Amino acid sequence: MSARIIDGKALAAGIREDVAQRAKALRAQGITAGLAVVLVGDDPASHVYVRNKAQACEKAGLYSREIRLAADTPQATLLDVIEGLNADPAIHGILVQLPLPAPLDANQVIAAIAADKDVDGFHISNVGLLMTGQPRFIPCTPYGVMKMLESEKVVLRGAEAVVVGASNIVGKPMAMLLLAQGATVTLCNSKTRDLAAQTRRADVLVVATGRPNMIRSDMIKPGAIVIDVGINRLPDGRLTGDVAFDESCAVAGAITPVPGGVGPMTIAMLLVNTIEAAERSLSHTPLLD
Numbered sequence: 001m002s003a004r005i006i007d008g009k010a011l012a013a014g015i016r017e018d019v020a021q022r023a024k025a026l027r028a029q030g031i032t033a034g035l036a037v038v039l040v041g042d043d044p045a046s047h048v049y050v051r052n053k054a055q056a057c058e059k060a061g062l063y064s065r066e067i068r069l070a071a072d073t074p075q076a077t078l079l080d081v082i083e084g085l086n087a088d089p090a091i092h093g094i095l096v097q098l099p100l101p102a103p104l105d106a107n108q109v110i111a112a113i114a115a116d117k118d119v120d121g122f123h124i125s126n127v128g129l130l131m132t133g134q135p136r137f138i139p140c141t142p143y144g145v146m147k148m149l150e151s152e153k154v155v156l157r158g159a160e161a162v163v164v165g166a167s168n169i170v171g172k173p174m175a176m177l178l179l180a181q182g183a184t185v186t187l188c189n190s191k192t193r194d195l196a197a198q199t200r201r202a203d204v205l206v207v208a209t210g211r212p213n214m215i216r217s218d219m220i221k222p223g224a225i226v227i228d229v230g231i232n233r234l235p236d237g238r239l240t241g242d243v244a245f246d247e248s249c250a251v252a253g254a255i256t257p258v259p260g261g262v263g264p265m266t267i268a269m270l271l272v273n274t275i276e277a278a279e280r281s282l283s284h285t286p287l288l289d
């Protein structure tokens, strides 16, 4: 038996096509949806993601603006940049690439982003809305994972879902989304006593730890749906996930590859959130005074 490979790249392409249609309809009403990406410092991996995001915007007919700042940019300067984007009518979505170089305070920076332009869904008001079942912006990676599960017609109601990794960006919102669909959710962290005992119970296993190949085939329930959020660059330059892919294919029912799995979906959902923000701006245009 060999697992179905969930093609994130193909699914993302379809979603981006849909965004392109919506962008075209908005342009007909005089609005070009705009995304600002703020990149502080010169981490080479971050540059690759930022370039991918800009390309995806361009292909879908969105305006994108890149703001590159030096690694030693003061906190106050970064906050000023965000204030400017908050007030800029050409910008509907703002993304500040994380992690920020030390000693910048990411929590304070995220809090400064206008909640209705927070297309990452990281602002506490958006986190609170998600947690209480009134989502405004759903964080892109877990949102993309839900779209993959939907496309696979995975039944979440009553399913055992295990999420490994409890970050604000992936694990915690992932758990909330699975719970909202009726799954029984276990959220594991680096202190979990017997991780394998947890993962082996999972009908749906989502892994976001940043540790290459930490999930081995003997930690997977036969037939399980395995979603690998990890993107790790090995010393030889290749990318690998948090799940040992080849051996896990023999056990899982379906599995996402790396690359070509969750990564492209993250970018697609960023475009979805941006077009959503632009559409909302149309219906909430303040009256001139």
Ligand SMILES: Nc1nc(=O)c2c([nH]1)NC[C@@H]1CN(c3ccc(C(=O)N[C@@H](CCC(=O)O)C(=O)O)cc3)C=[N+]21
Pocket (backbone or CB within 6 Å): 048, 049, 052, 095, 096, 097, 098, 099, 120, 140, 231, 239, 258, 259, 260, 261, 262, 263, 264, 266, 267
């Ligand atoms: N505020 C913020 N929001 C983010 O969404 C965010 C962030 N900060 N910081 C960094 C991470 C990482 N991230 C990726 C997005 C797409 C791919 C992607 O498209 N990956 C391709 C391969 C890319 C390659 O070849 O390196 C794939 O998996 O097939 C990867 C990583 C978004 N992030």
